[in-house]
Amino acid sequence: MxxxxxxxxxxxxxxxxxxxxxxxxxxxxxxxxxxxxxxxxxxxxxxxxxxxxxxxxxxxxxxxxxxxxxxxxxxxxxxxxxxxxxxxxxxxxxxxxxxxxxxxxxxxxxxxxxxxxxxxxxxxxxxxxxYPENSAGSLMTIEYVVLKPEMTVKEALDHIKEVGMDKETIYTCYVENEYKMLIGFVSLRTLVVSDESKKIKDIMIEDVVSVNTLEDQEEVADAFVKYGYIALPVVDGEYRLCGIITFDDIMDIVESEATEDFHKMAAINPSEDEYLDQTPWQLSKNRIPWLLILMISATFTGGIINRYNYILVEYMILNSFVPMMTDTGGNSGSQSSTIVIRALATGEIGLSDAMRVMFKEVKVGIICGGILSFVNFLRLIFIANIDRTIAVLVSITMFITVVLSKFLGAALPMLVKRMNLDPAIMASALITTIIDSVVLLIYFGLAASFLPL
Amino acid sequence: MxxxxxxxxxxxxxxxxxxxxxxxxxxxxxxxxxxxxxxxxxxxxxxxxxxxxxxxxxxxxxxxxxxxxxxxxxxxxxxxxxxxxxxxxxxxxxxxxxxxxxxxxxxxxxxxxxxxxxxxxxxxxxxxxxYPENSAGSLMTIEYVVLKPEMTVKEALDHIKEVGMDKETIYTCYVENEYKMLIGFVSLRTLVVSDESKKIKDIMIEDVVSVNTLEDQEEVADAFVKYGYIALPVVDGEYRLCGIITFDDIMDIVESEATEDFHKMAAINPSEDEYLDQTPWQLSKNRIPWLLILMISATFTGGIINRYNYILVEYMILNSFVPMMTDTGGNSGSQSSTIVIRALATGEIGLSDAMRVMFKEVKVGIICGGILSFVNFLRLIFIANIDRTIAVLVSITMFITVVLSKFLGAALPMLVKRMNLDPAIMASALITTIIDSVVLLIYFGLAASFLPL
CATH class of the missing domain: 1.25.60.10 (MgtE N-terminal domain-like)
Structure with a gap:
């Protein structure tokens, strides 16, 4: 509808x-x-x-x-x-x-x-x-079918009819041994197409993919996406079956975990409530902390500019390139950080790929930085009619900015992940603030060395 | 593993x-x-x-x-x-x-x-x-079970055994009438627990949720998330069953559609290939266009600063607040745009909520802007020892900046959606650039009116 x-x-x-x-x-x-x-x-x-x-x-x-x-x-x-x-x-x-x-x-x-x-x-x-919030244990249901290895297919089907559950949770039936340990599974499909006299132990699949009760829902969702099963069994430390999780509960989680990352990356503390259900005050509470932190840290950037006022007084023109420089640094950095953070979240890359990724991003930085600073140089010389020395200075800074911000954008989330923190909190806003300072230091540092003062 | x-x-x-x-x-x-x-x-x-x-x-x-x-x-x-x-x-x-x-x-x-x-x-x-790429038709499979309304449960189960498909696609069986039109469905669960002599037409559910062959995969995924079914039937314009789509294919899509939005919002043209499989050159091609557009548009911001050089010469201190102002504007704007873009994507809000959302964001802006400019004012007076007139000017601009960027952050994606374009292309980088210019115009405009020059 x-x-x-x-x-x-x-x-x-x-x-x-x-x-x-x-x-x-x-x-x-x-x-x-x-x-x-x-x-x-x-x-x-x-x-x-x-x-x-x-x-x-x-x-x-x-x-x-x-x-x-x-x-x-x-x-x-x-x-x-x-x-x-x-x-x-x-x-x-x-x-x-x-x-x-x-x-x-x-x-x-x-x-x-x-x-x-x-x-x-x-x-x-x-x-x-x-069970801890968002753990596998808190997601699982106890409505599932348990079979014994010695049952026949007919006995199993009769058992299913008897317990008569009205949920898709019967599509995978789990097999327990005498110690209630999970030893295999049989799909309802297999039961329906198998000879009625066959034993469960002969048709069950022993290689069960399972999750632990304490595992986080994000890992559970990853297992569902990876294996594509209808349900996954949840076991305790002794490998006893405690419950099952079905795919329909996971669909929502895949979506809401992504939403959470979107919010974190935009410097918002995530909330479980729907947007329209929250009051402006509740919404503000999730946004104020990062805005404050980032506002304060941006004053350092201001401090850097202040320190080089003596250059600006001589070369006021340099000031007008600051937004272009910091914005481009921020944008190329957040391109890299977004790609890395998302690829870490979906499992497309792991920490073991760190060197490869950083190396690749530096290469991308060299290509992007080269093109951007070249275009910029042409614009400054032929359109803006800027002094050649200044044009060279700005273009060199642009190149270094892009390469460096690509590197930092890739490296910082990996570093955070390495410290077992959530890379999404390296919000692109935070990376941007860091890159801003670095870029200005390079820009004015180069200006101080090369321009006659 | x-x-x-x-x-x-x-x-x-x-x-x-x-x-x-x-x-x-x-x-x-x-x-x-x-x-x-x-x-x-x-x-x-x-x-x-x-x-x-x-x-x-x-x-x-x-x-x-x-x-x-x-x-x-x-x-x-x-x-x-x-x-x-x-x-x-x-x-x-x-x-x-x-x-x-x-x-x-x-x-x-x-x-x-x-x-x-x-x-x-x-x-x-x-x-x-x-079938068009990413349409329901391109996702569907033809391996499904068709039943006739006059069949008995026993006949249906025998039919399933006979065709003996080895995929979870048999968990929902579809019922077609004589014109091959879809008229209902029966789950395998219902078949297994029902009396063998019952007729299919008496146990089938007639209210079938289906998708059209030409529907986009994003809408198909939404239907799966919403209804939580194992499979959805795909029908043509005449409501004839053409195929089915199973949940396991959708899990990947929910994840990859989110990834696509992450990339778009970080000003990257999305690609279907895995990160590690792409050469630095391929990666750069997806990032250069937006970096160029944003670099060029940032020169306008620089132009604004240039225009007010005569103020800066008198009040150099104003310059050091520019990064704090534009960064805070960018951050509060991208908080709002991210929330709105994501909520539009998951269907949490629709265009009919536009007025409510914009109104709410303005209220959030007033709360956040109030707190930020108050903290900022205290810092300027008591820590930085800035002249009181300047402190008031900066704090007022900060307040207007936050309110306005919250409003623009919410309104621009809605506007883009209204024009039937993808709101994710209102990349936060683009919104930031727009907000930058507006903020600087307000800042220097106020300065020109209120400061003695």
Whole structure:
């Protein structure tokens, strides 16, 4: 469904509510079958109307719709429905969605929900809530099929029918030995096309790719992108199966990890909330720290210019090339740093490639710097009619600037990564500030040596 | 497998080859079962060694390994093996992988491959090769299961066993009516847990989310992220099923579309090749155009400074605040533009939110600008001991700079999107250049009006 269709449904529902044609409303609502679409439609309705439509959904569907809504809108519902309705919805949710929602809800809601849960389950939920945020453990679900190596294909298929899970998590079934250790997996496809009398141990694949409960979601996402599986098993330190993670949860993560890097590289502290849900004050809080740091550090650049005022007084023309010099340095540096930071994030390059990358960037710097300073020299001589000595000085500085900024743009993120920090925090803004100072030192240093003062 | 393990395998294989212990090599190779890992291991070997190991793989496995290799390495293999070996590999590939590879291979290789293909298939391949690059049609595969509405569950399962596809593409089966139009889908899960005598038309879901053959891969990826399905059907203008796209192909796309935006925003023309595979010259070609444009446009900024030289001669101190002013403007502008460009790309905001977003960014600008100019004022008065009039002038300019750059940072990408262009080309570098000029005009404009000259 497209944006326009969502709006049409919303308007139509609204008009039915205004005209109090609730029977017709219920019919139209029940005609909608896709839970993702329903969630999108009702999210943008007013509290009262949203709740009305939400309550018209059959119980199992309302839980699914709920799980596809934004946290903000989930809270709007939680705050308006009765405790009984709430625990019914929570009960209907898949285990991983339940954990996700409990992780995000305010403490009083969590207590409310847990009160209505059987002791055993409460224990399990609490255990899951203890996994570090964004770890594999916090993403996994316990809804998966476990098979024993001695089962036959027929027994396995009957077992699947019996547990009858209604999620794609049954497409890969995991095989555990007597110590509950993960020893292999069988896809539902293999089960369906295999001879019914075959033993699981004879058709299972033993080379299982798994992740540890404590691994970060970014590494989990990398494994999914690399291997292209539907699900990955999550194991503890003793290689016992604790849960599985399915690809649909990973799609969002691949996207949101990229968004996080975009924000970090633009000198913004990342936030998990949606842009439109945040107040201007919340948004400002994520941006002020870096703006302050960068503003203060830019005063050093100003200090450098100040120190060379005696040159500027003689050669005021030099001043007008400063923006071109620092901007070009900043731009060529951030080209290199962006490429390196992103390639490190996707795993395209690793730290072991550091020398090769830096060497390559220097070569790129020589090519780009050569072309830029040549074009610049021609412009200064033939268009701007600048004194030849100054033109040479500016062009040489331009060349050094580009080569150096390419080198720094590649080297600094690698260095940060080497120190086990996130290279994305070497925001291009920060690299630009560093390059600015270096460029000005070279520019005025050369001017001081070569110009008659 | 981790990077270190790959290297160990490579070193071990190399030592075996050097010692000519080929029997042992073959055994170790056959012990490796994961095709993704094998591809990673052999990709970094020398031509001769890579080919030796590659030829030791069983035929079906070698085709799979081949499909997981980078284009560059695939070409190394294609250029060294015989025509017979090549067509054997191509025959073993899944249809979508075959199309992908043919799309990328040089024309002479394509001709070579097509020569060995039966007429019918050649026609089909040519048809697929005609879909625009990066369209849904160019991504889809023809390996899927079609069911008829009148089939029973048992008949459907027998049909699946018979066609016996060995890919996850069977997890969603599509139902066509007599006109070959897509009318519904059934998941393998539903088939397995349903009563064998039920009719497909009674268990199928009719509300199918599909994409059109000509839709861009970015929209296809959005649909996957939104709905979380394993596969999406691709239909033509008459709603006839043409193929399906599976989630594993989409994971890469979500990642590479983000990479493309990273590069565009850092003023780099995006390239499909891997960084390490490109020569410094190729890399430079993607970076030079924007560097040149930005260098030339920065001369305007220089021109503005030049025009106000008469102020600078009197108040040289003003010059040292220029970097702080333009940098802060650039940074706050690129914070806003990055957030807006990324939110537009992920669909978090749309053009219909334009007014709301710009209004919000202005508010953020007032908060950030207020804090920054206040801190700056204190620093100028108490630490730098600057004249109070100048301190007020600089602080007022700082405030206007931040508010304005937040507004421009949000508005310019929206404007570009409104003109149906890619907002990512409003590279933060370009926005910075625009903001630079505006800031300097305000700064010197205010100085000219308020300072005694």
């Amino acid at each position: 497209e944006y326009q269709e969502y709006k049409e449904y919303r308007d139509y529902f609204k008009s039915l509510i205004e005209k109090k044609e609730l029977k017709e409303l219920k019919e139209s609502v029940s005609e909608l079958s896709n839970v993702v679409d329903i969630a999108e439609i009702i999210e943008d309705m007013e509290d009262k109307d949203m709740l009305l439509v939400f309550r018209m959904l059959p119980k199992d569907k309302s839980a699914e719709v709920f799980s596809y809504m934004e946290l903000n809108d989930q809270l709007r519902i939680v705050n308006s429905i009765t405790d009984k309705e709430l625990s019914e919805i929570i009960d209907e949710l898949y285990f991983d969605d339940r954990i996700d929602i409990l992780e995000e809800m305010p403490a009083n809601v969590v207590t409310k929900v847990l009160k209505g849960t059987p002791v055993n389950e409460r224990k399990l939920i609490n255990e899951f809530l203890r | 981790e990077y270190q393990e790959y290297k160990e395998y490579r070193d071990y294989f190399k030592s075996l080859i050097e010692k000519k212990e080929l029997k042992e090599l073959k055994e170790s190779v056959s012990e490796l079962s994961n095709v993704v890992d094998i591809a990673e291991i052999i990709e970094d070997m020398e031509d001769k060694d890579m080919l030796l190991v590659f030829r030791m793989l069983p035929k079906d496995k070698s085709a799979e390994v081949f499909s997981y290799m980078e284009l560059n390495d695939q070409l190394r293999i294609v250029n060294s093996i015989t025509d017979k070996e090549l067509s054997e590999i191509i025959d073993e590939l899944y249809f979508d992988d075959r199309i992908d590879i043919l799309e990328e291979m040089p024309a002479n290789v394509v001709t070579k491959v097509l020569k060995g293909t039966p007429v019918n298939e050649r026609k089909l391949i040519n048809e697929f090769l005609r």
